Amino acid sequence: MDIRVATDDDWPAIFPFFAQIVQERRTYAFPAGLTEQSATGWWMEEPPGQTVVAVDGDTILGSAKMGPNRPGPGAHVATASFMVDPAYQGRGVGRALGEYVVGWARSQGYHAMQFNAVVETNTAAVSLWKNLGFEVLTTIPEAFEHADHGYVGLHVMYQRL
């Protein structure tokens, strides 16, 4: 598995699993009904951020986007989002992307990294982020309407870099 910066040419291969994951309503508070065109801005980051893909040869296994969590006076704290193609779960793609992103943020001089909305029932992700050094600062109660579990909390997770 390699991780490389995504180009616009990668988007048609990212969008199908992006759309599947959003539609499942288990992990992302993104709008319903995004098209390949309208979803681009929700995933493909512009500098100073970037979007990467985890690939096995020509196959995209997952993707991550990263950049400043806020502009201006908040731009020294990074954030990131991750999506692994459900067809390629269980291969360590999320961990590889997570390690890459934390290393990227550190190398870019960010002081910390913050995840704003980690669905509390997404225990695989929560465990992985804890394993990579993040802690839960708070949980916004019932802030995510989960397809299976109804209203569940959203963790704010944080790591000083």
Next chain:
Amino acid sequence: MDIRVATDDDWPAIFPFFAQIVQERRTYAFPAGLTEQSATGWWMEEPPGQTVVAVDGDTILGSAKMGPNRPGPGAHVATASFMVDPAYQGRGVGRALGEYVVGWARSQGYHAMQFNAVVETNTAAVSLWKNLGFEVLTTIPEAFEHADHGYVGLHVMYQRL
């Protein structure tokens, strides 16, 4: 003082104090150097959100924007932002806008309201939000580079509606 929905015609009167407040780097993590045109999307909300102005006759004293904090599965939690023209501070404009916004969110059926980034040294705002029923869920450490105080925390504030 009246509070009414803002129109595009109000923006030229909002932008000067918006720009002043952003440039002061004491309360908002917005980008530096926004122009009247490029700043529009940072303040003038589209439905289901809205932007309002507090007015005294033809004079705009302050403004607030409000809407869903997140799209899709997060759209039942509202958020809002407030700016009072520094020339009209101390007249209760912030309180009037805050009361309006909480009432609006309740009437729209939102379950809760969340502020994502209240600068901890903005004690007037923090006290006002507490007085209106908000609590601090957590403080992101050193997440805001303040013009006077260096790195200070950002409160996540929350109120069930």
